[in-house]
Amino acid sequence: MDVSAVNSLSFEEFVEIFGNVVEKCPLVAAAVWSQRPFTSLGDIEAAIADFIDGLSDSGKEGILRCHPDLAGRDVQRGTLTPESQAEQSQAGLTQLEPEELAQIGALNAQYKQRFGFPFVICARMNDRPAILAQLSQRLGNKPAHELLGAIQEVKRICNLRLQALVRPILPAPAQLSSTPPKL
Numbered sequence: 001m002d003v004s005a006v007n008s009l010s011f012e013e014f015v016e017i018f019g020n021v022v023e024k025c026p027l028v029a030a031a032v033w034s035q036r037p038f039t040s041l042g043d044i045e046a047a048i049a050d051f052i053d054g055l056s057d058s059g060k061e062g063i064l065r066c067h068p069d070l071a072g073r074d075v076q077r078g079t080l081t082p083e084s085q086a087e088q089s090q091a092g093l094t095q096l097e098p099e100e101l102a103q104i105g106a107l108n109a110q111y112k113q114r115f116g117f118p119f120v121i122c123a124r125m126n127d128r129p130a131i132l133a134q135l136s137q138r139l140g141n142k143p144a145h146e147l148l149g150a151i152q153e154v155k156r157i158c159n160l161r162l163q164a165l166v167r168p169i170l171p172a173p174a175q176l177s178s179t180p181p182k183l
């Protein structure tokens with residue numbers, strides 16, 4: 001759909017379609033709907049980013065806590081959202097060997113113990129080794145720094161989900177002149 005089609009959606013339709021651009025947080029879509037008309041895909045992204053940035057730390061943590069663990073219980077149970085399923089599958093996280101599952105499970109638990117929210121990373125922009133390396137590396141971050149870094153990842157995931165839903169505005173085609181240029 002293009003941006004003008006987005007602008008013509010009712011509140012209910014908008015939340016139905018955009019309710020999971022931030023995982024399990026339809027409130028984000030509900031909050032930005034009133035900012036229509038949007039001028040571009042980037043404009044929608046910016047409205048969402050502004051809303052998230054305006055949340056308190058506990059609000060940001062709430063957003064992170066709505067994310068499923070990577071290669072976690074929801075993967076095993078088949079209860080991921082369709083978006084998360086596609087992302088985790090693309091990063092190779094839905095078909096891990098038992099040792100890899102145990103390794104990522106232990107690191108996820110350590111991360112959650114340290115920061116109080118699950119490890120979040122844009123799976124589509126990383127492969128399995130990069131995700132494991134980031135998980136180990138980010139465990140060493142200071143909590144305030146990690147909260148902001150994790151929220152950046154939420155925005156990356158959101159941007160890719162938005163791109164799957166909205167066509168960017170294409171530049172208008174150049175006008176063809178009917179009279180040949182004078183030489």
Ligand SMILES: NC(=O)N[C@H]1NC(=O)NC1=O
Nearest residue numbers: 084087119120121122123
């Ligand atoms: N925990 C976590 O990062 N979850 C996610 N990342 C991603 O790209 N999709 C998700 O559901």
